[in-house]
Amino acid sequence: MAQARQAGPESVADLAEGLLDAVVNISTSQNVKNEDKAPMPQVPEGSPFQDFFDEFFKGDGGEGSNQGQTVNSLGSGFVIDPAGYIATNNHVIEGADDIEVNFANGSKLKAKLVGTDPKTDLALLKVEPKAPLKAVPFGDSRVMRIGDWVMAIGNPFGLGGSVTVGIISARGRNINAGPYDNFIQTDAAINRGNSGGPLFNMKGEVIGINTAIISPSGGSIGIGFSVPTELAQNIFSQLREFGETRRGWLGVRIQPVTDDIAESLGMSEAKGALVAGIIKGGPVDNGVIQTGDVVIRFDGKDVHEMRDLPRVVAESPVGKAVDVLLLRNGKEMTVKVTLGRLEDGEKQVDAEDDAATPDEGTTEEDTTTGGEELAEPQKAELVLGMGIGDLDEAARKTFNIVESVKGVVITEVAPDTAAAERGIVPGDVIVEIGQEAVATAEEVKARVAKLKSEDRRNALLMIADRTGALRYITVRID
Template structure:
């Protein structure tokens, strides 16, 4: 009945439209937006048939030693998606009493070179002792792991075929638009490829899986075992690697995520050529430019990446880029928000000289920078210190100590402040490299407390000008009040020297 009613209404609307066109004395004009194909794309059978042979099933096994009957692990330790969703490629593992167990997993992959290079997800093969690739024609080959990149959850395998394999080409994911048709192919159970079709639902998704998140979201069904399979455009080109889903049950609910080829293609090339990644490195700590920070430094809009620290010995430890700079363009690419910078830097070749456009003291300027290698920087200083995009949100915590806090503290914006002498440095265990004005106490309901400031933090700058005495802090705040500023921009160091910019509301 409902269907008939909808049909009747449709006929009535059509009759009314025809009548209107006859009265107007001309043909019926259909708006461009109304010229849609109600039945979706034409058959994709020919396209799917030409691609199925290049999509493979990847079977892995891992020997797990156990003293008891522990359950089969659902997510490998260290997986970048451990906190976001449960893996959807796992198969069943067997248990053999207390003698340990063999965990078997299934996933998908695809051939990117006829000589035998196969792309997949890192979490599909992570921790595997044995990797076997099952092809659509029923043949099987043992695979060797060429290299992995946990930061993007990608991995490259190599098999030794007797004849060239069917491979699929990469396309340009940057040309894909929301609403474009896409096809996902997986080979989850080794029974042959499974094909689903949908559209691109969104682009540039950040699901907090890693520092370079830029996922394509699609409603093409991605189910258990499809992880590592390709996402194709309607030309038969790979524009994404199916990696993650959001699902309470493990099945598709129309929210799937793929690593775009604009990021993945270069990773696979590096893994093939070097067996490892070789990412560009700028050597800065950055944080987002909030509306309050933008207002405090005179920016008309909140955009770019705020430089909160320079890594000692890094590529820009020569004064070319300074703390307080806001990077708004890198090598011709706009940096609209903080997370854009790590990605464009990582995609740039090591040793390349690039132009960096930044804002300093309210003026736009361009500096030339030669990039280092991120992996070398990680070995030199530790990953947490060198990865652009991790931010500087670590809060300095005052140590538990029975010693008295420094006396004669002034109060400003709900903070007790004092010159940073030896007594204060010893009390709060502040490293020698930190210079500024120590915060001795913070009122619980103050604006400073809202921003996560704690006793033992040190005010290094106010309004991008260094301060060394409590009197200077009071003078700067008073000046900002006289200028009717709503917020005070401060550079804060914790007791270990980690820097961050914050804004504190001026009451």
Template sequence: MASEFIRRRMTPLAAAAASLAFGAFVVAGPVPSARAHDGHGPESVADLAENLADAVVNISTAQTVQGRRSVPMPQVPDGSPFQEFFEEFFNRQQQDNDQPRRVQSLGSGFVIDGEEGIIITNNHVIEGADEVTANFNDGTKLVAEVLGTDEKTDLAVLKVTPESPLKAVSLGDSDAIRVGDWVMAIGNPFGLGGTVTVGIVSARNRDINSGPYDNFIQTDASINRGNSGGPLFDMNGNVVGINTAIISPSGGSIGIGFAIPAKTAMRVIDQLREFGETRRGWLGVRIQEVTDEIAESLGMDEAMGALVAGVTDDGPAAKAEIEAGDVILRFDGKEVEAMRELPRMVAETAIGKDVEVVVLRKGEEVTISVTLERLEENEPVNASATVEEEESEPAETSTVLGMTLAVLDDDLRAQFSIDADVTGVVITEVEAGSSAEEKRVQAGDVIKEVAQEPVETPADVEAQIKKLDEEGRRSALLLLANPTGDVRFVPVRIEEQ
């Protein structure tokens, strides 16, 4: 996958020499815009770059790491002429490796508040650092305090104490930029100091599987190791993105770089400055993508929204009676075009706000009012509650859609190590080449629902499949639980019954 080549840590080790510093220590003032252009690209961005570079800084970090254990000494016969040599060599090497070492790295950042000395960079630039220093264009070095970090968006807020106000830049409207608009990146690639590159916005709202709130701006402006945390400017001198990742087999720029949109960063930055942590809204649902097959099985005209695969006990959704199998179509008045949009919508909504959520439930749209709560970043997983053992039912098996089904009794529960609180119809075998196998349905999975109707016996499953077939449905939507109880929706193609 392309994501295997994503390089998030673009801060190279500075093992020998310090990199060139950049960013001036001057009085803050308005940044003039670039000269007007005719849509074919600016003739020159020299004036723009000259005025913006003073607000961009080099971030250098240092941390102490423990020495690594050396390779164990080879076994040699007692009395061998090499025994004394190896013992002396490996003992000396072990002593050297046990000593703590200082490791340095380099990245980029930019000033957004010259009076307060507030600097923005990436979390991965300063993560684990003992010392963080902001290096300015005039050679000034200021020790930076970390006000707060957010791993989910890879943002960090630093504070320095300047003797006079710093040159600062403003966060712009990242929603206003369009694919094809010119942008400019300034940063510290490979420790070279202030470097300016220009390109266009190649794409928007990119998901690179780096976190739950991915909606990156993609650009072909050259971004390399060391550019992390640096700004991506529009042609008016406003920061529309924070450079954070690249896709590259070699580690260098191949014209595919990613920046966190300013709109995404704004709320995170404000919270880190005020609280030192993020405070996000929480809905309390597990969701999955609505594929074309799932949409067809639910009678939807098009694939959209977020399918609720599970609801957290005592969470906001559970209290509002949102159910597994609901498809969230609208949240707080906004259309949920795709599953991955919902987490970002929820996170950006104020805690405690009453939000209208429109869901599709068994073919009907239902409006539900939900009061959002705060997302606990390290919320523990609730232990599964045990249930009383029920009397074993008579054995019953059948085969449908390439799956051999059976009543979930104690023997099968033990055979497949199925948790005590998992209920439904157990799948004991999956036919090779069947649609179920293509969807990675496995023996030991338990069918809890078919077409959003609970099932308890193989006969229940057969009856629901037959009903769907008679209605002309091409696939059956199964709610499956794995042996540990994690659930997911799987559309299985209906063969001729």
């Protein structure tokens, strides 16, 4: 009796055939000043490496040449509009002096850069075709599940029109590539040259843009990452319309909600984004959102952890009024805010940071008046492993603390204490304890004593550094 053979996965030949014409190879060239005067390696005639070295040193001009070197690179892309708009990665075309798009039928067209977004590593190109191009549609990456089949088409190692198949291995991956990391992970083979190419679902819709791989060898080991279309589609629309991105901006500084912070705030679980500061002149500088608030939902989208908030805010249109669900003083409340523009906000924050940064040339030895040394701030008994004192003018000058900071100065931190473990250093300022402002050392002692009487295990502190940057930390109460 013949042994039954197990059927393999269903063929994707029909699917691939209808998509290959929309995927393109992108070649770029960049003129680089030739700083290295090393001679071209002498390769024996007929050597299998001769073509490689000839191509690599193309334009070098040989030993002693003062000419610049032409560096070529290859990547992938795909047509998103028959009129000639092509999506790819920013790193594929970054710094290029010349961009050429190679189509599956062998034709080539020069491309113009429409716009780029380094934060998501995306770029949009435009070619001028004589006839409408074959384009592929975007699909909804949000409905894709771990284990769903996907297909990648690209230009690995310059081998155009290569098709690979795999599954979605994970979603929502953060690989520290940018502020809005939310990658789809796939085991479909992705190699160098695949960057900028599409990741398709089994309907032939683009659900990701292949962007990065983890590989010690440079080749695929089955761990590739794609920017999901839920993020990319809006970016391409903005680049096409404006030539740049126009992201929403809330104007807050945030930090994670740890288990200790959640306990101190009376939360049943650690979730959301903790507001540690409000940007002066920003969209919520009117008091609608306050420091100490925890954002748990934004415009109907849950904020499970801190990194979710910047992404959902950035995806929201500038000027849109949105509902924000907050946790404030242990109670949930909904406020409405109107978003500003992130690109304008970044300039504003940079200016604010520059203004708040102390003069780098100033040292503790310089901080004297009339040739007299400043008196050291008065030391007090240790509280939570910290010496504290009132923030008077002497303390400001000793620790170079800006005038905008209000609270109680930390004059010393005992080693091997909870405060030291949390990174607190002399010159930091306690602004709040348990979300209540403190102005004197006696108020700090009283607040800590009250927390002890309530059998609290941690004290929630708002700490300002000497430049005024705020952060929340919890310090264990012994």
